[in-house]
Amino acid sequence: MAKDKCVLCGEETPYDESLHIDYRHGYIEGAGQLCKSCYDRGTKRTHITIPADVIYNTPNDQELGQKVRTIYNQST
Numbered sequence: 001m002a003k004d005k006c007v008l009c010g011e012e013t014p015y016d017e018s019l020h021i022d023y024r025h026g027y028i029e030g031a032g033q034l035c036k037s038c039y040d041r042g043t044k045r046t047h048i049t050i051p052a053d054v055i056y057n058t059p060n061d062q063e064l065g066q067k068v069r070t071i072y073n074q075s076t
């Protein structure tokens, strides 16, 4: 029997796809099964938007990370 995968990270969870959700831990109705690590991170799921030109014009990944963090810090 195939195991259900985490809807966030794709990790395999310990639960068979056929197992009723009443017998699972970390299942979010309307979303799906989460693995333990994603579930434990809680429900705070903030997203930010990065302009595509920032990514395109920053070929250096480390520099891009710095710009992403700056955008994140300005957004909160």
Ligand SMILES: [Zn+2]
Pocket (backbone or CB within 6 Å): 006, 007, 008, 009, 010, 011, 034, 035, 036, 037, 038, 039
């Ligand atoms: Zn996960």
